[in-house]
Amino acid sequence: MPEGPELHLASLFVNRVCEGVVFTGPVRKSVVSKNCDVAFTCEAYRISAASRGKEVKLTLMPVKSDVNEGSAERPMDIVFRFGMSGYFQFTSEDELPKHSHLRFFSNEKPCRVLSFVDTRRFGSWQPNGGWQPGRGPCIMFEYESFRKNVLSNLSDRAFEKPICEALLNQTYFNGIGNYLRAEILFRLNIPPFVQARTVLEGLALEDLGADDTTGKEELADEKCTSRSADLLRLCHAVPLEVVNMGGKGYDPQKADYSDFQAWLRCYNVAGMKSTIDHNGRTMWFSGDSGPMAPKARKSTKARKRATKEDTHADTVAEVVSKNKTAKGVKQEGEAGSRKRNNNQEVQVTRTRDNIRCLRSGKTREADTAGEPRKRSSRTRLSSQ
DNA sequence: CGTCCACGTCTAC
DNA sequence: TAGACCTGGACGG
16 A cells, blocks of 8 residues: 555545544454554543644544543554555454454444554554654655755755665655656656766755746646656655555455556566565666666675576666657566566575575464455456 | 565564 | 564466
């Protein structure tokens, strides 16, 4: 679920479903979650939500009543980060989703439950918390201060990195994630591995024309020239497109994922190139990769890829000459990284993530509660 | 069955 | 700059 748009959509979801609902009792955490307990209990309280970048804040607000007047119950804020798989769900008590890790119970007759659901458990929450210190202004809803924060700190070494990596730095780009960086750079034809400072210096502190009529034509048109829409403006506008689509954003599990998928022009799109950045994350792009592209990934651990015609542009660039993707029309193609080499000695290394704990004694703990949901059919990368 | 991959942080060597 | 932290779907043999 979770880049800036998904977090914001989650806050809208909470506000919609919790409208008029009164919650009661303690907030309960799943047994398996390693996050902290939420020491809040209240006879009657309401829940509302707000988002900022890649965080959502829930406010638990005690309802005043004659009965419990003077009970001195105070409101509590809880700030959530969603990790790779967090979202909110509102269900009946006996339909608790699998991987529901924090639960708020309504006072209704058949009780309903607001759940923070998080399959991979990379998400986290902080009771009594404010927005995480060190995260910058929201790219969507604090545009002017976001812009100013970036442009007045260009001497920061963070901007010595390639632009595609700097875009994931939440100190400056709170809300940008892996699909957004690809979509944003793609629209401006900016090679992902150009130094960030180079791309950003020269942009005006004030985004004149953000709302005036000057750039109207270009803005209306999807085809953004670099003059009509600079990088920072697109860091604001592109995520808002996702919000305004009204779906759920990135969420392959859901049926309405197809709208979002159709919206993607670059990320995970057939015909696009991809390469692994210096942090081990997949960067999707087209055209040149830029001068700071990771060199043939060798390093200590030999990463065995490679017969010569690996289509995954790992060594980047020259492999595919021109794949013109007509707008809207996705090429069928080899991209998608569907193609993989069989190699004997891989398995030695992983760059990121997912190292199996083969019989290391560790077993996966089963989550509590809930029945697995039936999932609707997956949409696939390649042709239709 | 096994491997690879996924919307993100975190801390520790 | 590696890993650790997790589950599960797609795909290959």
